Amino acid sequence: MELTETQRHYWRKNLRITSILLGIWFFVTFVIGYFARDLNFNFFGWPFSFWVAGQGALIVYVLIIWFYARYMDRLDQEHGVAEEE
Helix, strand or coil, X not given: CCCCHHHHHHHHHHHHHHHHHHHHHHHHHHHHHHXXXXXXXXXXXXXXXXXXXXXXXXXXXXXXXXHHHHHHHHHHHHCCCCCCC
């Protein structure tokens, strides 16, 4: 099956946003989590490294999911493949 140019454009945008968001996920999960243990100060009564690992990463994950859903909804509407409500 041959893809149209519109379908290729849709797929490229989908792959690009997925790659960017996976890069952010990797950075928050592994890079910040790894270096956070060197941050030795209290933040709202807890060690900052604990806050980053236990709370900050979860907030970023929820924001990633929210942004991806919003972006893909707009992309679907732009390319005429949005779900009917």
